[in-house]
Amino acid sequence: MCAHDLGRGEVDQVAQEWRSRVERASVPHVPVHELYAGRAFSLARKTAAGAGADLFVLSAGMGFVKHDALVPPYNLSVAPGTDDCILRRSRKLPFTASQWWAALHEPARSQPLATLLRERPKALLVLAATRPYIEMVKEDLSSLTASQVTRLRIVGLTRADALPEFLRPSVMPYDDRLDDAELGLQGTRFDFAARALSHFVGLVGGDDRIQSPQDHAKRVRLSLSKRRAPVRVKRERLDATALQRRIRTLKKAGESKTSALSKLRRDFGYACEQQRFFSAWEAQ
Structure with a gap:
């Protein structure tokens, strides 16, 4: 159940093959939350539980599913630079992540986020x-x-211009x-969205009613106005060959995958995204 095992083709062909494999998967199914063991998802689960909120997963492989839905173990992403990025399975013209999302929900071409807000007319959807x-x-x-947009908040996206103008206030x-160390939410770019989710729910989770996107944005700005961004240490990025060499050395030293990444960053001073490192680690 890995994207790199799929044949190449047009987006609808690739999506059909993927759906067929998911339907035929004979391996034991597990809750979605068991497949996501990193800090980002753990923090999202803790935040949702603390707020008494439902937690859904935005999955490039399974669609929009509740965190306890049973699914076969899989590896498929839309993040570039990974072996299992589904966007690499095009034969000729590349397809986009949004085209993949639409094809994944064939034949109904459903729009699950819109459906969720329609089914829950009093809910606030915080998308991290x-x-x-x-x-x-x-x-x-x-x-x-x-009216649905007024109940949408997007956290983790630092540039609103990635979205149509009417969505940017969200x-x-x-x-x-x-x-800032005083917030106790330091982390990496990889878990930035989950950390922003935790902070935002802490700000507005106790409200009796949903305020406007502008009001919520003002509260975020006010909260952050008291904080300072730490000085970032510039680290050298390893190419694929050098990264593999470092991983072999760390494995021989008996390091676990997580501790090896920490050592690579902290002790050796190299930059490496978590997902890239973990993929390279498994490939060794």
Whole structure:
């Protein structure tokens, strides 16, 4: 159940093959939350539980599913630079993440985010996602009505211009000040969206009613105005060959995958995204 095992073709062909494999998967199914063991998802689960809110997963492989839905283990992403990026399975013309999202929901071409807001007319939907995943659901978000948009908040996207203009007020103005030590939410770019989610729910979770996107954005700005972004240490980025060499050395030293990444960054001073490192680690 890995994207790199799929044949190449047009987006609808690739999506059909993927759906067929999911339907035929004979391996034991597990809750979605068991497949996501990193800090980002753990923090999202803790935040949702603390707020008494439902937690859904924006999955490039399974669609929009509740965190406890049973699915076969899989590896498929729309994040570039990974072996299992589904966008690499095109034969000729590349397809986009949003085209993949639409094809994944064939034949109904459903729009799950719009459906969720329609089914829950009093709910606030807080969407914590990185830019590749926001790009994936951009057409779904573009289908929202004006009243639905007032109940949407997007955290983790630092540049609102990635979205159509009418959606931009829904993007909460988070930046590197979220890493101020006094907030206790320091982390990496990989878990930035989950950390912003935690902060935002802490700000507005106790409200009796849903305020406007502008009011919520003002509260975020006011909270961050008291914070300072830490000075970033510039690290050298390893090419693929050098990264593999470092991983072999760390494995021989008996390091675990997580501790090896920490050592690579902290002790050796190299830059490496978590997903890229973990993919390279598994490939060794």
